[in-house]
Amino acid sequence: xxxxxxRDSAAPPRRDPAPSRLAYRLHRLWLTPLxxxxxxxGLPIVALALAAGFYLSDQARRENLQAxxxxxxxxxxQRPEFMVRLMxxxxxxxxxxxxxxxxxxxxxxxxxxxxxxxxxxxxxxEIDAVAAVSVRVRPGGVLQVAVSERKPAVVWRGQEEIxxxxxxxxxxxxxxxxxxxxDLPLITGRGADRAVPEALALxxxxxxxxxxxxxxVRMGERRWDVALDRNQRILLPEDDPVTALERVLxxxxxxxxxxxxxxxxxxxxPERPTVRLGPGALEGLRMINMIELEEGTANQ
Amino acid sequence: MxxxxxxxxxxxxxxxxxxxxxxxxxxxxxxSKIACLVxxxxxxxxxxxxxxxxxxxxxxxxxxxxxxxTRSRGMRFGEVDTMSETERAIRTALQAAQKMADQRVxxxxxxxxxxxxxxxGLAGSxxxxxxxxxxxxxxxxxxxxxxxxxxxxxxxLHAQPVNFALDHRTGLLDPRGQIGNRLSVDxxxxxxxxxxxxxxxxxxxRCDLEVAGLASAAYVAGISTLVxxxxxxxxxxxxxGGSITSISIFMKKHMIYADSVRLGGDxxxxxxxxxxxxxxxxxxxxxxxNGGAVATGMDDREIIELGGNTGDWEHDRRTASRAxxxxxxxxxxxxxxxxxxxxxxAAGFECLPSQQIVLTGGGSxxxxxxxxxxxxxxxxxxxxxPLRVQGLPQxxxxxxxxxxxxxxxxxxxxxxxxxxxxIPAERYPARSLRRAVKWFRDNW
Numbered sequence: 001x002x003x004x005x006x007r008d009s010a011a012p013p014r015r016d017p018a019p020s021r022l023a024y025r026l027h028r029l030w031l032t033p034l035x036x037x038x039x040x041x042g043l044p045i046v047a048l049a050l051a052a053g054f055y056l057s058d059q060a061r062r063e064n065l066q067a068x069x070x071x072x073x074x075x076x077x078q079r080p081e082f083m084v085r086l087m088x089x090x091x092x093x094x095x096x097x098x099x100x101x102x103x104x105x106x107x108x109x110x111x112x113x114x115x116x117x118x119x120x121x122x123x124x125x126e127i128d129a130v131a132a133v134s135v136r137v138r139p140g141g142v143l144q145v146a147v148s149e150r151k152p153a154v155v156w157r158g159q160e161e162i163x164x165x166x167x168x169x170x171x172x173x174x175x176x177x178x179x180x181x182x183d184l185p186l187i188t189g190r191g192a193d194r195a196v197p198e199a200l201a202l203x204x205x206x207x208x209x210x211x212x213x214x215x216x217v218r219m220g221e222r223r224w225d226v227a228l229d230r231n232q233r234i235l236l237p238e239d240d241p242v243t244a245l246e247r248v249l250x251x252x253x254x255x256x257x258x259x260x261x262x263x264x265x266x267x268x269x270p271e272r273p274t275v276r277l278g279p280g281a282l283e284g285l286r287m288i289n290m291i292e293l294e295e296g297t298a299n300q
Numbered sequence: 301m302x303x304x305x306x307x308x309x310x311x312x313x314x315x316x317x318x319x320x321x322x323x324x325x326x327x328x329x330x331x332s333k334i335a336c337l338v339x340x341x342x343x344x345x346x347x348x349x350x351x352x353x354x355x356x357x358x359x360x361x362x363x364x365x366x367x368x369x370t371r372s373r374g375m376r377f378g379e380v381d382t383m384s385e386t387e388r389a390i391r392t393a394l395q396a397a398q399k400m401a402d403q404r405v406x407x408x409x410x411x412x413x414x415x416x417x418x419x420x421g422l423a424g425s426x427x428x429x430x431x432x433x434x435x436x437x438x439x440x441x442x443x444x445x446x447x448x449x450x451x452x453x454x455x456x457l458h459a460q461p462v463n464f465a466l467d468h469r470t471g472l473l474d475p476r477g478q479i480g481n482r483l484s485v486d487x488x489x490x491x492x493x494x495x496x497x498x499x500x501x502x503x504x505x506r507c508d509l510e511v512a513g514l515a516s517a518a519y520v521a522g523i524s525t526l527v528x529x530x531x532x533x534x535x536x537x538x539x540x541g542g543s544i545t546s547i548s549i550f551m552k553k554h555m556i557y558a559d560s561v562r563l564g565g566d567x568x569x570x571x572x573x574x575x576x577x578x579x580x581x582x583x584x585x586x587x588x589x590n591g592g593a594v595a596t597g598m599d600d601r602e603i604i605e606l607g608g609n610t611g612d613w614e615h616d617r618r619t620a621s622r623a624x625x626x627x628x629x630x631x632x633x634x635x636x637x638x639x640x641x642x643x644x645x646a647a648g649f650e651c652l653p654s655q656q657i658v659l660t661g662g663g664s665x666x667x668x669x670x671x672x673x674x675x676x677x678x679x680x681x682x683x684x685x686p687l688r689v690q691g692l693p694q695x696x697x698x699x700x701x702x703x704x705x706x707x708x709x710x711x712x713x714x715x716x717x718x719x720x721x722x723i724p725a726e727r728y729p730a731r732s733l734r735r736a737v738k739w740f741r742d743n744w
Binding site for chain 1: 370388389391392394395398399402403404507508
């Protein structure tokens with residue numbers, strides 16, 4: 001019988017076209033889709049992760065890498081096209097302009113990456129005289145600040161200080177003295193700043209006696225008194241003060257009530273307007289009454 | 301019997317699983333070559349025609365994506381002779397096919413010609429209980445067939461019901477739902493040598509593959525080569541392989557008989573080798589290039605160099621005329637065809653309405669064979685080539701590949717076999733539940 005085992009025979013075996021069992025199995029494994037995906041995607045990822053992990057396992061290398069990254073980042077940010085050289089402020093009076101520049105202390109030139117526009121915007125918006133602000137970096141390296149200023153509407157004499165308020169009652173700026181803004185009406189009293197729109201409506205209604213108005217006084221944080229010269233006062237109700245004031249003015253138009261010696265016109269109860277006479281008028285009234293009394297007894 | 305039933309059933313389930321995955325391989329293990337196709341199933345047919353008939357008679361559900369052929373090794377008469385060699389040859393074919401398909405294949409349907417096929421006709425009948433025939437009745441009538449003595453160590457390869465008869469009406473293809481009193485069935489059973497099949501299955505298993513079906517080469521060559529009317533009216537397919545010539549007779553689209561002659565192309569080669577004193581490889585080349593079945597006057601003048609490398613000038617310069625070669629081949633071809641004739645006569649082939657004979661297989665490519673076969677087998681002989689299937693490479697469309705193409709068709713549309721029907725309830729081996737119920741009824 002011929003040797004069954006090819007290894008025992010001296011002649012080298014002929015090349016076998018058949019794949020070995022191992023080659024066959026490996027080929028089948030390679031044709032398995034999951035294995036293939038694992039090898040083609042998973043293996044490179046794992047190898048890269050291992051290489052990166054090995055490289056970063058050294059502290060010095062890690063620091064070098066961080067420093068290099070920071071340097072690259074800084075160099076990029078410092079490129080001239082990103083630099084901001086000046087700040088332009090639109091719509092602000094010279095005083096406000098100075099205030100804004102003081103509130104946003106930036107020393108130009110500066111990279112636009114270092115500008116925190118939100119912080120700048122809120123810093124400017126915190127200035128009382130600023131109603132609205134928009135901040136942007138304009139091409140050409142200009143930090144453009146567009147401001148709309150608050151318009152002072154009234155002077156409020158508060159407890160400690162004299163303030164300018166705008167139409168909504170927001171503080172615009174502080175004044176050293178009332179005389180600095182004689183053109184604006186004066187309001188006073190605690191809580192007056194919270195009712196400025198109402199005060200403005202009243203002041204508008206008071207236009208016919210404009211010269212005589214000295215100011216409005218907020219009473220008890222709920223209603224207004226109109227202070228006129230000659231120490232006259234109009235006490236207005238809490239509700240619908242403008243109508244009440246208009247009634248007083250109509251009365252004034254027909255009877256010239258305000259020109260008389262009346263110290264207080266009390267409109268707090270609209271059903272029952274009351275007037276308080278001045279001291280001279282009271283004396284006169286009493287004398288008239290006495291005379292009428294005497295005449296009456298004489299006639300009897 | 302139930303063991304076979306469960307094994308065949310397991311193979312059917314494997315085939316279903318493979319179809320679900322979409323890729324299956326078919327492997328034709330022959331004596332001279334091993335052919336492997338990798339099929340991809342794309343689900344429902346995309347090329348369906350408008351009139352309800354699919355293209356290629358519904359066979360276009362799959363596409364061949366890998367094909368490989370290799371010389372067979374370690375096979376004799378269609379059976380495994382040297383297992384390691386056969387395994388290597390199967391591995392070669394499978395790896396090449398997988399490489400072409402670029403896809404891994406786990407399920408394979410195997411066809412083989414050897415293992416001494418033997419064909420039996422079975423009949424069975426039952427009285428129907430209900431009015432209409434149910435699936436259960438079909439299973440019962442199939443189980444009622446009397447089992448012939450198939451011999452020790454033989455296995456059933458195919459068991460196909462070929463005809464149903466209901467009372468006096470016969471020739472029913474599907475009796476289900478019809479009304480009658482007595483249902484009878486004719487079944488065709490094909491048995492093979494069990495050990496040969498076991499050896500082949502072992503080779504496949506050593507290649508890490510799951511067997512999803514087994515088929516006889518005679519059967520699959522018939523379904524790929526015979527056209528529809530031939531299958532319907534009656535025809536014989538003669539697959540002339542390397543060392544086995546398989547015969548299958550089809551009638552009404554069912555195989556009704558199969559047999560094999562243990563003679564084939566290798567015997568012709570051997571005769572040439574002996575007669576002309578040349579090595580087998582040279583003889584094979586002479587047969588395929590210069591062979592023929594009918595000699596003419598021209599062939600006397602055609603001189604063939606036989607060659608040789610012994611160093612002896614006289615020996616290496618021998619020549620033979622083509623007529624001599626044909627003279628060696630012809631008696632062997634006649635012998636094969638006469639053997640086939642005997643088998644056909646034994647099967648009663650002359651009683652069929654149409655007696656078409658189709659020659660296929662590698663051996664059928666000998667020039668002049670059809671004329672010779674017509675003289676021996678009968679007038680209506682033609683040479684058959686396998687059905688065209690999608691994606692089949694040009695190199696594998698020849699007559700030698702009718703077996704593997706037939707396996708592909710078999711994989712796509714297997715015929716209903718006995719084990720595709722449910723086991724009749726009373727045949728279940730696990731009767732314990734019923735017995736338990738009976739015990740309860742008797743004792744309580």
